[in-house]
Amino acid sequence: MALEAGTVVVDAAVTQAEPSSPQARTERFAWGPVLCLWVLLTGWSLLRVPIPGVNEPHYLGKARHWWNPDWCPGDFFLDSSNPHLVYYATFGSLTQWLAFDQAAFAGRAIGLLIVALGWQRLSQSLTGRRWDGVLALPVFLTLHATGNFSGEWLVGGTESKVPAYGFLFWAIGNLLIGRLLPAGALAGLAVSFHPLVGLWGVIAGAIATAGVLLQRRRRHDLQPTETTYSLVNIAAAVGLGVLLALPGLIPALQTLEGGDPQLEHAATQLQVAERLSHHLDPMRFPKTAYWFAGSLLAIWLLLLRDFPNDSRQRWWRWFVLSAVFIAVVGIAIGFGPRPMAQMPGFGWRSSLLKFYPFRLGDLILPVAVSLAAVQAVMSWTQQPSASVSKKSLLTAGLVACVIGAISIPFPDQNPSRLSPREQEDWIAACHWLRDHTERTAQVYATDVGWAIKWFAERPEYVNYKDVPQDAKSLVEWNQRLWKIARWRIAVMADGQVTPEELADLKQQTGLYALLVGRFGPVKAKPAYANENYRVYVLP
Known part of the structure; x- marks a missing residue:
């Protein structure tokens, strides 16, 4: 229904855009700008986020196990x-x-190619100029590196939301130029790759469509244009979108299948109030996040004052405002006393927050600001009084944006949070596990936990980073963490860990080996040791 509504606005308000406007010359895809965008996106990704990025062991490990269940068998x-x-x-x-590092590189390149295609189609359809997207990308990357609202990002490692956003941008661009069938197909692919990203995009598109149609009814200077698509065309686009969305929607919905209400409630509290609160609980977001998002919104609104009021710009404005509106609703849902369990209506409110209502607005605002900024600057440089110095200033500003975006400190520049020496020792300890243990040997790391399956290729008993999505597994994940925590508290009561206590851990968990950093002292001989890490095979 949401996709159908989004299609109607194309039919009624976009496809009949002014024939003499620049937007009417945006049908042909510009491959030169796409190549520039791809090189810039991939280069920025590799410079800012070394392989493996913070989520790449999570996603690629899961993917490899899906293809080959014999790899890391028994990993929870x-x-x-x-x-x-x-x-x-x-x-x-x-x-x-x-190999993992090669797969990560290839995954980034392919995912960012989809982003480049989507970004180009969106910018070219919106502004009518082929190179505006290339000019806007450095501005976006600078904002991308400067801050965010709820932790959302686009350019970094490879994961499912990267192609999803690329397909979403691509769908919007096709929608703006009246290509209903490609728009429906691409929206379906966005949902399929990442249901939350895609569905929030479709919902924002539906709200934008309703806003445009309502505006057309109220403003007498915007008369309805003649329809060029039949209901069959619209139904075909919607049907294709739904069909392509189902492969991703079905497994995502299976994680929400009802079961024990108490189990569901406990899992929701773990997800929203604890493990992912930095993405889902608006009361946990720092004040600087609100200032950053508010500033972006204000800048975007100021830049829009002198823009043409054509049909494509109107729809895009409504889309951006819809994404912001969804985030504002999320803030209202999450507003209340803390701990979150004391919030009135915690059950239904936390159930809504776990759908990430902030992520679309968090990303679309800097996208909108970057595109609007370039439109404003291009209008300025194309004035009769524009001089070579103005265009040179524009070029220098864009180069400065690229350099600044790469140079701004960013936590993901060091995903392990280890010093170079510590990281070298950590990888060496993981490699020892890979080379000297059976492939079924279950391990647990007491201190770091970064990319164990990536380097050691051994199943883990539990890992704080690797949180499952279904309620039953999420609750068990928490129970496993607590089992380890209680054991650690008990054994360190006397200030040391004995071989008998290691044997007790093995009995409780079935662990084969313990990978230790600062934890200890352990009164047993390690099977492997370097300057910073030790491996103990449990007796």
Whole structure:
């Protein structure tokens, strides 16, 4: 229904855009700008986020296990539900032919090519100029590196939301120029790769459509244009979108299947109030996040004052405002006393917050600001009084944006949060596990936990980073963490860990080996040791 509504506005308000306007010359795809965008996106990704990025062990490990269950058999997280099945089935196939670092590079390149295609179609359809997207991207990357509202990002490692956003941009661009069938198909692919990203995009599109149609009714200077598409065309676009969305929607919905209400409630509290509160609880977002988002919104609104009021710009404005509106509703839902469990209506409110209502607005605002800024600057440089110095100033400003975006400190520049020496020792300890243990040997790391399956290729008992999505597994994940925590508290009561206490841990968990950093002292001989890490095979 949401996609159908989004199609109606194309039919009624966009496809009949002014024939003499620049927008009417945006039908042909510009491949030169796409290549520039792809090189800039991929280069920025590799410079800012070394492989493996913070989420790449999570996604590529899950994908490799999906293709080959004999890899890391018995790993608790890998055996849980598969909410991003389409990503595992497509991008995950790279792990069957390439090493992890090679698969990550290829996954980034392919995902960012989709982003480049989507970004180009969106910018070209919106502004009518082929190179505006290339000019806007450095501005976006600078904003991308400067801050965010709820932790959302686009350019970094490979994961399912990267192609999803690319397909969403691509769908919007096709919608703006009246290509209903491609728009429906691309929206379906966005939903399939990442249901939350895609569905929030479709919902925002539906709200934008309703806003445009309502505006047309109230403003007498905007008369309805003649319809050029039949209901059959619209139904075909909607049907194709739904069909392509189902491969991703079905496994995602399976993680929401009803069961024990108490179990569901506990899992929701774990997800929203604790593990993912930095993405889902608006009361946990820092004040600077609100200032940043508010400033972007104010800048975007100021830049819009002198823009033409053509049909495509109107729809895009409504779309951006719809994404912001969804985020504002999310803030209202999450507003209340803390701890979150004390919030009135915690059950239904937390159930809504777990659908990430902030992510679309968090990303679309800097996209909108970057495109609007370039439109404003291009209007300024194309004035009769524009001089060579103005255009040179524009070029220098864009180069400064690229350099600044790369140079701004960013936590993901060091995903492990380890010093170079510590990271070298960590990888060496993981490699020892890979080379000297059976492939079924279950391990647990007491201090770091970064990319164990990536480097050691051994199943883990539990990992704080690798949180499952279905309620049953999420609750068990928490129970496993608590089992380890209680054991650690008990054994350190006397200030040391004995071989008998290691044997007790093995009895409780079935662990084969313990990977230790600062934890201890352990009164047993390690099977492997370097300057910073030790491996203990449990007796």
